[in-house]
Amino acid sequence: MNTRRPLRFATLLATLLLAAGAQADTVLLNASYDVARDLYKDYNPAFQKAWQAKTGEKIEVKQSHGGSSKQVRAVADGLEADVVTMNQATDVDFLADKGLVAKDYTKKFPNNASPYTSTMVFIVRKGNPKGIKDWSDLVKSGVQVIVPHPKNTGNGRYTYLAAWGYALKQPGGSDKSAQEFVSKLLKNAPLFGTGGRDATTTFMQRRLGDVLVTFESEAELIAKEFGRGDFEVIYPSVSILTEFPVALVEKVVDKKGTRKQAHAYLEYLWSKEGQEIIAENYLRPRDPEVLKKHAAQFPAIKTFTVDETFGGWSKAFKAHFVDGGSFDQIYSVK
Amino acid sequence: MTVRRANNEPRWMRVLLLVVALGFLALFLGFPLVTVFYEALKKGVDAYLAGLADPEARSAILLTLGVAAAAIPFNIAFGVAAAWAIAKFDFRGKSLLITLIDLPFAVSPVVAGLLFVLIFGSQGWLGPWLAEHDIKIIFAIPGIVLATLFVTFPFVARELIPLMQAQGKDEEEAAVSLGASGWQMFWRVTVPNIKWGLLYGVILANARAMGEFGAVSVVSGHIRGETNTLPLHVEILYNEYQSVAAFASASILALLALVTLVAKTVVEWRMRKETEMLTADLPPEKTE
Secondary structure, three states: OOOHHHHHHHHHHHHHHHHHOOOOOEEEEEEEEOOOHHHHHHHHHHHHHHHHHHOOOOOEEEEEEEEHHHHHHHHHHHOOOEEEOOOHHHHHHHHHHOOOOOOOOOOHHHHOOOOEEEEEEEEEEEOOOOOOOOOHHHOOOOOOOEOOOOOOHHHHHHHHHHHHHOOOOOOOOOHHHHHHHHHHHOOOOOOOOHHHHHHHHHHHOOOOOOOEEHHHHHHHHHHHHHHHHHEEEEEEOOEEEEEOOEEOHHHHHHHHOOHHHHHHHHHHHHHHHHHHHHHHHOEEEEEEEHHHOOOHHHHEEEEEOOHHHOOOOOHHHHHHHHHHHHHHHHHHHH | OOOOOOOOOOOHHHHHHHHHHHHHHHHHHHHHHHHHHHHHOOHHHHHHOOOOOHHHHHHHHHHHHHHHHHHHHHHHHHHHHHHHHHHHOOOHHHHHHHHHHHHHHHHHHHHHHHHHHHHHOOOOOOOHHHHHHOOOOOOHHHHHHHHHHHHHHHHHHHHHHHHHHHOHHHHHHOOOOOOOOOHHHHHHHHHHHHHHHHHHHHHHHHHHHOOOHHHHHHHHEEEEEOOOOOOHHHHHHHHOOOHHHHHHHHHEEEHHHHHHHHHHHHHHHHHHHHHHOOOOOOOOOOOO
């Protein structure tokens, strides 16, 4: 052991720090949810090119992906993301409450600040042996349903609300009948996944359950990973429209002086090119023309939004997912 | 009187013990290790290499090695200082210090990470001051190094304390009485005595540093190509349904672990040899 060794490591550390700090161009950081990587991997270079053609400025966009609630917490704790692109309004609302994101962030961009949508669909085993066609088939006895935890995960909450909304829309549907319906459905769940990926592993690899409820866009990821021949995607008669809100992190863009670029970055998601990239990643574009062009991969499905049916996310959250909410009532009975 | 040998249990008992031990090893160590490489190579060598050639994977590998290397000098300095103080001096609060050194073993790494967020995060104690001076700790490399240090600092000290206690302070005292200065004594007497133990501790700390997930996950911010370490990269790839790439990265971690294991074995062997040589140098003890 000689004295020079620590010195050399100190130099290495210094180099690492410098390398992390030395960036010539404008650098934007996009904090996003965990399965958005493919989308932004395609979108970022497209935006960079368009922006450079328009202004001559070179922009580098860095990505940070993780569970969405964890991501917004990191932003609140000082992760200097210029923009957040999430899969649930509750997470962006959290930042709005902290004053990092504008209170009216949903009005800053078109379509509720959600450049694309998706919906909850069913994945069943090849040949659909249990003949599952709609939500009502999920509550039949002998059908096992795989869902992520309805209280703690985005997928799980959307599944829960989708089932609730379906029951509400049936003739004579009420909150009471909806609660009964969801309660029956959850009784058919042998376990709750800790997240979307975990539920998929349970269904595809552990071969547990007859039906997996997940995002339409995630079905494509599953096909890429596990092969197309192993499962079928079933579209129920009606499902929930899932929105993916984006927002500027006001505090960060003001501090870094990147407001103009960050705004353009999000705005470009609504451009023809942006919408095209979105469609190619199996997310439903807002632009009707682009949607029409890709109609084959997006079967028509009747959807309802959280705003229409539940009066917005914060109301839905309070009614169903807080401690003592409808989920807790159902689950403690179970 | 016949000496009762330790291994005169019936043969079946020996076989049973051996089978249980080896079976356990195969199931809990061998099988996962094979699985990692199997899954990584499932779609062919090309897919494996593509997973590793990804710039994000490369940067994660470099970051992990860099952070582990950066932690070493701090671990050496702290470990030697703490072991020295504990083994060679008596002072009030000594047992408290020993307990504190073990704290990172007792605390969940995630809690440790959260602790750093509470201190350095923008809603934390030092957050506003750091933001004012534009110093980034958390969600940047310094935070990752700090979290890594926190979980690794006991290793060197833990390794050296018993070693230095066993060696006592006779040799150091002899050196000083012969006129050696403090530094001379340290470099010529203490360091040669503890060097294998020190290296052993560093190797263990290094292995932990490279594999650390929980604490680093909390403070990293997961910025691709910047603050994403190898274990974090594995998790995110898995969650993104890129299991070949995830297992390819995991196989790099496994290889690093195997290298560490070899290094550790070599050091252990050298340590044993040195002890044997020392004992051989001594005149044979008289036995009754």
